[in-house]
Amino acid sequence: MTTSYAIAVLPGDGIGPEVVACALEVLDAAEQRYGFTTERSTLAAGANHYLETGELFDAVEAQLRGNDAILFGSMGDPRVTPGILERGFILEMRQRFQQAANVRPVRLYPGVPTPIADLSPERCEMVIVRENTEGAYVGRGSTVHAGTPHAVAMQESLNTRAGIERVVDFSFRLALGRRKRLTLCHKTNILVAAGQLWQQVVAEVGERYPEVEVDYVHVDAMCFHLPLTPERFDVVVTDNLFGDIITDLGAVIQGGLGVATSANLNLDGSAPSMFEAIHGSAPDIAGTGLANPAGAILSLALMLGHLGEGEAARAVEAATVEVLGALPALAGAGMGATTSEIGARVAELVRDGRT
């Protein structure tokens, strides 16, 4: 009997399709080597599709729902008004599929240069877990007296015990399998109502995980600690907006968006989880072979781990690290290999079982 997984693929715009193609080639190799199969459905979505059809998440929700996982390329195009795809697709998917935890590993890969002085891979090995469905991302606000000198805009951040608890519990479990250290990142001295709820939940859930040491860092201080003392962190849990900001800082530290990945995890099995590279659609380099597919391939590794194919996940990650380490430089003309060459090399290493 062979295990088969239903995978929805959303290549999206710009460099999305080409980096996803690399990830799928690596997935082929992993299937051959590790003896599972996938049933893949590729769905049109993103800026180009929206411009042609006006369709957003609604149009694909039903087709996505039955899958075991979603592999996502990237979305975006300057012709689409900012906010439309973000709110109409990405946030909509996170909400409707209850992708409660946005999980972003931050680690240095040998050979991938970090812009931070004196940082070495041993000192930087953490996972940032971002609450992914609420907080300021509920997108609710109201404006009175718009267009007048007396305009007032109120923007809400809604935080529920249930929403916080599930992501905090997930983070504790993650820490338990790692270095057993959990750091809450918030701004509790200013955002008192939300901050107190986060702190209470961390304290209460923490009682179930006495082996895990709990720490707290303000989001502004995080700008210091992340680049300068990353060894302090194992698992960092934070709210939606702070997570959006500090994970980008994490990506900078690890050498840029090229290698940063994220998993949008549904934690209760009610809908599929989604895996994506963090980079954007970079329409300016689409089709030139300059895009680095490492982020997309590493997001495939996260997906395989999530599906329970741990061995395949580790092989894909190791192969990517090896290929990255052999490249002279990472971005642009200096990468030393094209997008598809990099994909082919990783696939080859995985297929031949050389990692």
Place this chain on the structure above:
Amino acid sequence: MTTSYAIAVLPGDGIGPEVVACALEVLDAAEQRYGFTTERSTLAAGANHYLETGELFDAVEAQLRGNDAILFGSMGDPRVTPGILERGFILEMRQRFQQAANVRPVRLYPGVPTPIADLSPERCEMVIVRENTEGAYVGRGSTVHAGTPHAVAMQESLNTRAGIERVVDFSFRLALGRRKRLTLCHKTNILVAAGQLWQQVVAEVGERYPEVEVDYVHVDAMCFHLPLTPERFDVVVTDNLFGDIITDLGAVIQGGLGVATSANLNLDGSAPSMFEAIHGSAPDIAGTGLANPAGAILSLALMLGHLGEGEAARAVEAATVEVLGALPALAGAGMGATTSEIGARVAELVRDGRT
């Protein structure tokens, strides 16, 4: 006739008094050299004072109000519950004295090592202007069903046209005297109500400053651009919470809290402005001579500029840069000179007119 300024001095806790003492020695030198005088009143405030008396901002408001400027050391002590001094003193002062703009220059000083690879002083010369009185810092929120599984915490961000306009107008004027480039930093694709108001105000006020080029960057993307392409920025204007975060990133880039300063400016003359180093009270190194007084001395320079003593301001800054550049390293035991030695050297350069 000699000009005299009334200065309130709030040394505060930990290393506050010793770095402020250095700044005052430099101020003495600047007065001698540039022929103005100050009338100084030193007021007790901060964690120790609060622990002894229970007094916060209320207790000094009247004494502070009549002054031309406030020189602030630092506040904080682990024995005081987080939030009490922040909200009861610092935010209270910003609000009641309508210190509308929190201005933080981000520049590299020769000899002060930045942790960012390949960054040079020519590439990094910006000012971040943070709205300082509203947004999420209004500190309003509410919680229902606290302590139950159904708890919900709502946290508000209040943004007024008037509050945004004054800081945006200030930022345009600042840009006009510099490289004529203003960047709005926000998260308009998610925080729609607040984001639209910010964008409208920037667009409208910008019509009065057609020479200034306007740009926009999302706060998450700022984590990339600030360290990697700082040459892109001249004046950055942003909201209170985002400003809190990105200015700390700015401080990292410029080599740490030791040299970072900020001005809390009242823009309508209704109350005094406040000048402070960004570092905390660092009680662990208080009294050891290990604290770097550069931040406090540079905040004195900002204060002198604000008072209209431009020549003195430039001299103090230049002297500080010169002394910093001659130190072997910046922090801790490797600084090569004690707190008071550094202060004395800067004062000497200023007094002798050697910068």
